[in-house]
Amino acid sequence: MGRIAAIAAVSALLSLPAANAQAQALKGDCPAGYQPKEGLNRDFPHKGEMRAFVVVPPKAARGPAPLWVPLTGTVEATEQNLRTPRSGANALMADQGFMVIGPVRHCSNQDPNDRSQACNGPGKDGWNWMPWREGRAASPAGDKWKQDAGPDVSFLEAAARCVATRWPLDRRRLYLGGISSGGTFTNRALTFDTGFWAGGLPISGEWYVSQDDGTPLSFDAARQAVAAAPAKIHQGRVGPYPLRKRLSPMIVITVWGGEKDLWNCGQVLCADYRPSTQAGSNYFSSLKNVVHVSCSADHGHMWPQVNTQAFNTWALKTLASHPKGSDPRRFRLTPPPEGYRCQLGPYSDHYPQAG
DSSP, rough: OOHHHHHHHHHHHTTTSSSSSTOBBBBOOOOOTTOOOSEEEEEEEEEEEEEEEEEEEOOOOOOSSSEEEEEOOSSSSSHHHHHHHTTTOGGGGGGGOOEEEOOOOGGGGOOOOOGGGGGGGGGGGTSSSSSSSOSSOSSSSGGGGGSOHHHHHHHHHHHHHTTTTSOOOOEEEEEEEEEEEHHHHHHHHHHHHHTTTOOOEEEEEEBBOOOOOOOOHHHHHHHHHHHHSSTTTBBBSSSOSSSSOOOOEEEEEEEEOOOOOOEEEETTEEEEEEHHHHHHHHHTOOOOOOEEEEEESSOSSSSSTTTHHHHHHHHHHHHSSSOTTTOGGGGGOOOOOOEEEEEEESSSSSTOOOO
């Protein structure tokens, strides 16, 4: 496709309305006496904890609005993820007609500006990592989360339903996405809370590849397992075990940051998102009622840095173009902004045998 045609295709996509005339409102529900407001919402009771989230209402909404829930990773605060260009500036999606809800990580004690080391370390109570409760630990303590999504997944749904009591939300266009641990958490929510979400945008998210029987693999062994069988459906500690053979209809856009998409724990490499994104793309692409788009770029392990807002808008409007329950055969992928390589189906650029 020529550059002019590509620009025209993207422009046509961006002109899609935020919600169509057939949009149906999500049923709202809040904890007793709780009233959501624009800005920071604190002391939201959920499963014995007090949680917080930031609300950025849509601009010029016409009817129930689509929802976007962006999730920060380990070292950046909620407000950075919402307002800082380098971290995604996701609050700008309200200008495109999306309701934006920025959840605060449980380790941040309801502070949306927290970027302390409190969120950078191993998880507790059977969880692998700290910022989000997104993957079960490799130890026996993690076994209880094999079929239980955990409190963070249900918190996101509870917050969205509470916000819906004041601002109508389109129940067929509810999306979440995030970077690093936020991308891992996106994978968890999509594989567990499959009936609620219409899709998501996991960016450099983990899969925590395991053996076929669900037992853990070391970091190096997990990398080798995917490299040896790049087209295989790999079990992982991010989702339920065993992985479900069917999910509710949805759309997923997985993003890999290229050769430098790695994470160092001090002086030790502890995460490689090449095998993780390959494993996630294989699983989602294998499900007939799931539209999966694999995107690669060269920004490393961070929120996409090239044409960031053009990419965010393209990705979110691509998600919104496929409401929950839509026929996957009718989905049409438009060209992404310059700097991104996207295709339907699993990755074919990670390993020579893939695809």
